Amino acid sequence: MPTIVFISPKGGAGKTTSALVLATQLAKKTDVTVIDADPNHPIASWASGGNKPERMTIVSDADENTIADRIEDAASTAPIVIVDLEGTASKIVVMAVAMADFVIIPTQGSELDATEAGKALNVIKQHEKAMRRVNADYKLPFKVLLTRTNAAIRARTLTHIQNSLTSAGIPLFAAEMNEREAFKAIFSFRKPLELLDRSSVSNVDKAIANAEAFALEVINEIKKI
Ligand SMILES: Nc1ncnc2c1ncn2[C@@H]1O[C@H](COP(=O)(O)OP(=O)(O)OP(=O)(O)O)[C@@H](O)[C@H]1O
Ligand SMILES: [Mg+2]
Structure with a gap:
């Protein structure tokens, strides 16, 4: 079943926050397995607060040697698998990414962050290139998610980044993760937003x-996949 992988080489781009928020929303309606592959295990420690939705399962023993097995195992039973990774580009x-059906690249709205998102795109493009040796039409769907955006003011840099991503043909979620206290509070209180x-x-x-x-x-x- 579909595996959604959050990547972005830049630390603090909002991967863990967005992955957890997505998982808790989806877990209202379906079983979701989250692979918390960050060695600090932020999602497993969130769940230890005792407020994890019933339909959410967390796997926190994945490392670079086992990640493919953990994803394969989870995807064989869970309708949706979400993978959160640590910030650095690594094996x-x-x-x-090689195990993903859909990749989400969270990025904050500054030029530097957009450059970092470009590195994440490169990981996808390299993977596509390798896969096309066996399937010439292979494509890995992905979208960039703008995070920590100001809900009230549209900063010029952000508009500029949006325009350059769009004109480069890079798909962008219409939804954004605005900068909100509640998105921090889920970790402080170890609770879902609700x-x-x-x-x-x-x-x-x-x-x-x-x-x-x-x-x-x-x-x-995911329905398109
Ligand atoms: N939408 C948001 N609103 C407010 N704060 C946010 C939002 N998204 C992320 N943050 C805060 O930004 C910081 C980094 O977020 P997060 O841990 O989700 O990033 P990350 O990409 O997973 O980082 P790392 O690469 O270190 O794993 C955290 O302090 C988090 O609370
Ligand atoms: Mg993280």
Whole structure:
């Protein structure tokens, strides 16, 4: 079943946050296995808070030697597999991309981040090139996800990045992960967005709306596969 892999060589681009938000949204309706392949295991430690949705399973023993096996095992039973990786470009990233059905590249809206996203795109392109030796039409679907964007103000750099990605033919999610306290609070309180205390965390509903829009677009992408 489809495997969604989050990559971006730049640390702090929002991979873990976006992967967890997506997993908790999807787990409302289906079984989801998250492979927490970051050696710091941020998603497993989030789950140790005891608020993990019932339909979410976390695998946290994957490393560069086992990632392909872990993904294959998970994908043989779970309707959706989500893989979160550590920030650095490494063998595990290449292996996970090779096992992916859809890749999400989170990036913050600055020129530097966009350059880093370009490196992630290169991993996809290299993988496609290798696969085309056996299947000339092979394509690995992917989309760039803008993260930590300001919900109120459209910064010029961001508009510029959006335009250059679009004109380079790089697909971009319409949904964005706005900069919101709630997306940090899920880790502080080790809860899904829906269980956050609205009296102590601001704009929880707006964060849920961002998360739902993102999840819906991912579901539509997966349906195309
Ligand atoms: N949409 C958001 N709103 C507010 N804060 C965010 C958002 N996305 C990420 N952050 C914060 O930015 C920091 C980095 O996010 P995150 O850990 O998700 O990135 P990452 O790409 O997984 O990083 P790493 O490469 O280190 O694994 C964290 O402190 C997180 O709380
Ligand atoms: Mg991370």
